[in-house]
Amino acid sequence: MSDGDGVHRAASALRTALAGKPMVRFDASCLVGPTPRAGRVVERVENHGKHIEIVWDDNMVLHTNLRLNGSWHVYRQAEPWRKPYQQMRVAIEVADWVAVCFNAAVTETYRIPDKRRHPGMGRLGPDLCESNTDPSVVVNLLLSHKDGAARLGEVLLDQRVVRGLGNLYRCEVLWATELSPFARIDSLTEHDAIRLVNAAATMLRANMQQAERAASVAEKGGLAVYGRNGQRCRRCGETIDCRPLGQHGRMLYWCRGCQQHLDPHQEVQTDDTPMDPHPAAQAYLAGLPWNRDAS
The missing domain is CATH 3.20.190.10 (MutM-like, N-terminal)
Structure with missing residues (x-):
């Protein structure tokens, strides 16, 4: 060498x-x-x-x-x-x-050292790869997470909440359920949590006996988002994006187009606050044809 x-x-x-x-x-x-x-x-x-x-x-x-x-x-x-x-x-x-x-x-x-795995930080969560694991336990751990502002994409890699998921399945399960990885954990409803955990358990257990395929997604075989940054989403056609997320900077893959459920960036402004309060800007906006017609 x-x-x-x-x-x-x-x-x-x-x-x-x-x-x-x-x-x-x-x-x-x-x-x-x-x-x-x-x-x-x-x-x-x-x-x-x-x-x-x-x-x-x-x-x-x-x-x-x-x-x-x-x-x-x-x-x-x-x-x-x-x-x-x-x-x-x-x-x-x-x-x-x-x-x-x-x-x-x-x-x-x-x-890789992870302080969340230390016994002093709490007991490890259930392993969804095991057939005798009750998914409702993981649902309860998600809904009762102590840090309400934590992002869903990070919580899914927390060993105190769930084991067996890993980064690839984190990305694939979030895509399968159309959930935003940036959703606050306290915005998750019971219905969302049940869908998420059931999808994760189904995907993991279906692949325990077939190492040649990493994930079960909408199309048979292959991956929906993991490792496909810059490619088109198979569901909506939007471009798949990626970025490091969490304590260890694990690479997150997601689709901006169809993973918008509970996305905090998609909140719509409902008040009538002007976009720009400066008087000159207000005069310009008021003079636009559609605003003149509206008034």
């Missing part, structure tokens, strides 16, 4: 092959830390010097230190490896690709 440019090229190839895709299989010969779960979606790939980190949507991070002899390769399914299996340290498989790390000096996993 050459310095600098070689690591950048490897990270770029990993992003192309893995980002936005659910993991089918994870193998590691000498991993330190918990094993990433199949079905979780690779969210991003970062490189810092000789270090390459792969981040999943549940805040799990794989850190590899390549040093002098380590390298990452990307292969198509069934393509022969260019190095022997004995030198493999990590292999990550998605639907079409296999990313293999050879001879890395360090291969370890950890979770």
Whole structure:
């Protein structure tokens, strides 16, 4: 592995092959830390010097230190490896690709620190992936959230409210229910909360046994908004947008066109306060033809 440019090229190839895709299989010969779960979606790939980190949507991070002899390769399914299996340290498989790390000096996993997961911050919420979880418990936790001004898109990643969702499903569930990710949590009605939680539980449980598809949306297979920034919404045709949101800056994908329910930016001004109180502006507005006719 050459310095600098070689690591950048490897990270770029990993992003192309893995980002936005659910993991089918994870193998590691000498991993330190918990094993990433199949079905979780690779969210991003970062490189810092000789270090390459792969981040999943549940805040799990794989850190590899390549040093002098380590390298990452990307292969198509069934393509022969260019190095022997004995030198493999990590292999990550998605639907079409296999990313293999050879001879890395360090291969370890950890979770991004989140103070909300600390026992002192409260107990963890129910896991919607589990079939015996009662969705009404999550509904009650949403409706009784102590910070009424918190945005819905942030609360859905709060481990004290619900587990198992992750960033990809957060985006897809909000799109499926046409809810604005920027809605205040105290504006959520019981009907909205029930629709949201039932959609999340249905989507998560439907995909537990089929890692090749990350989400169940209006169209069979594929994703509605996640990773589709700049593309057209399949429902309304508006352009899908994205921006970092929340404590860790997780990338939020949403449609401005059809996710307007409870959006605080869509509030309509109902009073008769002039747009510009300056006398000159008022004289100009009063002289417009439609205002002359109205008077």
